[in-house]
Amino acid sequence: MGHYTTSPQRVQLTSPAAPAFNAFRDHCSSKRTYTKLHLLDQLRAIHPNDHVTIVSPHSVQLLEWSKNGHAKCTLDRTDDQYVSLRMYIGTSTRLEGGDGTLDEDISFGLYTLEWEGETFAFYSIEWPEDGCLEHFYYILTPKAQNVDGQSPSADRLIKACGKWTRDLHEEIYVFDAGRWIKNKSLWTSVQHASWDDVILDPAMKQTLIRDVQGFFNSRQVYEEYSVPWKRGIIMHGTPGCGKTISIKALMNSLQAKSVASLYVKSFDSSNGSQYSIRSIFSMARNMAPCLLVFEDLDSLVKDELRSYFLNEVDGLEDNNGILMIGSTNHLERLDPGISKRPSRFDRKYHYKLPGDRERVHYAQYWQRKLEKNGKIDFDDGICDVVAKLTEGFSFAYMKELFVQALLAIVGGRSDDDEDDEEEGATAVEKAAQATQVVSDSSRLARNGESTGSTKTTKVEGEIREAGEDNKAAVASAKRSVPEVEVPEHLRSNPFLQVLRKQVLALVRDMNNTEATKTELGGKVKVVDEELAYYSD
Structure with a gap:
């Protein structure tokens, strides 16, 4: 007599893996324990x-x-x-x-x-x-x-x-929160960046372009001489002097060569920073030839990550086709193993404050942008005057100069004001007459406007109580607007008048920032009506 059982009978399998597979499936038999396997089982049956x-x-x-x-x-x-x-x-x-x-x-x-x-x-x-x-x-x-x-x-x-x-489709890979994502908005931003927008010393600009373009054009040369086809570049120097726009222009120019751009935002990850570094270089090797960008490299590579990062840079695995660019405002903070070892980052580009020639070129750049605006008399001579007035300005402050000057012109106007211009003063002339420099603001105010407050914040009180000790240091560190001889034909130019006021406002803003840093021991103290905090 046969043996009967109420248990369901399984089809006898001949595979050697059957016992282990059945045991594993039984272990995962709950409908919610391992949904992927349960669904696979159901679909195979269906x-x-x-x-x-x-x-x-x-x-x-x-x-x-x-x-x-x-x-x-x-x-x-x-x-x-x-x-x-x-x-x-x-x-x-x-x-x-x-x-x-x-x-x-x-x-x-x-x-x-x-x-x-x-x-x-x-x-x-x-x-x-x-x-x-x-x-x-x-x-x-x-x-x-x-x-x-x-x-x-x-x-x-x-x-x-x-x-x-x-592959990338009008996207750029961005690494953040421990994973790679395809970023469409960064790609769109890069499309607006061109080398025409980058004001640098001409020789430095051409060398940078030649370095990067030449690397991706020279694979056979590297192989012919048995040299690893990899390079590293460091961009360092004063904030606001063109490092970021240079990187964007490089990304844009490399698209024609089908070179992917990979941008690293942070090493932070729930799996740990070493996992992030490993994932970053694995993707770069997979996407090569590629441009791998580490912006603010000094803040990314902390002491405890240095050895692991350098092992990946040195390429215990194949790093062929990877061009790394690291940017930093503080070259001295980079570990010498990164900044001084040629086989890792073998070229450094120093982004200094723009000289007189670069400031003239930047003013001419804005002149070209505004040439279709018939309401602004942007005389060629204004470029030379602005360059002299802005000695010590970074490109970021130069940009702020023109943006804020234009905002002063359009501020407070409505579409109905277009008709008024035909009968009287233009918007530029009105701005030249009706704007003024105010304290604690980099933006010009119109007559009657105020940016002050009768309320003294806790932080402002602390600054006042810092005492007399630092006053000499603050006074000696103050910037001043250079004395510039303005050509006769430009002295009544309303646009130049607005620009000169804006230069003064920005210089005062710089001095306020420097004074606050000095009085508070080298840290900037940000003042808010309700909340005060320190920022390095």
Whole structure:
């Protein structure tokens, strides 16, 4: 008499892996313990004649790939057997106007995908697990096509879509919070950066461009002489003198060579900074040839990370095709192993305060930007005068000079004021007459406006109580506006009058900042009506 049991019978498998696989599956048998395996089991039972291939949308973005025209993808909406979250997506900024768009996020759905004469079915399933969202595609293909337990047709699809997913499409890879993300807004910002916008010593600019372009053009030369095809560049110097715009211009110019740009924002990660460094260089090796940018390198590479970072830079693995750029405002804070060892960062570019010639060129840059504005008399001679007035200004302060001067001209005006200009003074002339320099502000105020307060904050009281000891140091450190001989034909130029007032406002602002730093022991103290805090 046979032996009967109420337990369900499993089909006897001949694979050597069967005992271990069955044990593992039994261990994960709860419907919520290991959802990915449970779903795989269910789909295999539902589709017994199909092979099920699991892929992650992180590396194979089937839906995005299809939306970009590489395949046709259709969601099966029969009998509402899907889960959809309806979403409203507004415009990127309120200034754009418009009604926005509607979209949906499918957390469970069966899709049909048509690509190169083949038709695939796949499930897109998303579920919460351990505080995160898990998301996988389950691709169905006939078992009869299998080779060595895999589906050749599914593999072709995965390879084609995976390559597209890895590549950048009007995006730049940014590393932040322990992971790489494709950043569209940074790419858009880079498109507006050109070498025409970078005011540098001409020889330095050409050397920098030649260094970078030459590196990516010289792979065969490096190989011919058995030299590793990798380089490092450090940009250092005064804040606001062109390092960031130079990096953006490099990113823009390298797009024509299909060189990817990777931008590192932070090493901070829940998995630890060493994990981040490893992930950064793994991606760079995968994306080579590429430009790998570490902005504010001195703040990224802390003492406890130095050895690990240098091991990756030295390339215990292959770093061919990687050009690293590190920027810093404080070269002296960089470890000598980074800043002084030639095989790591072998070229340094010093961004100094702009000289007289560079300040003239920067004023001419704004002259070209405003040449279509017929309401501003931007005489050629103004460029020379502004250059002399702004001795000691960084490019950031030079930019602030022109931006604030233009704001002083347009400030307080409405569209109705256009008609008034035909009858009387222009907006530039009004700004020249009606604006004034006020204390504690880098912006000009119109007559009758005030930026002062009768309330004394806690921080201001501390500054006053700092005593007489530092007064001499503060006085000696103060900047002053240079005495400049203005040509006769420019003395009544209203735009130059506004610029001269704005120069004085910015110089006062610099002096206020320096005085506060001196009185508070080298730290800037930021004053707020309700909250006071220190900032290095």
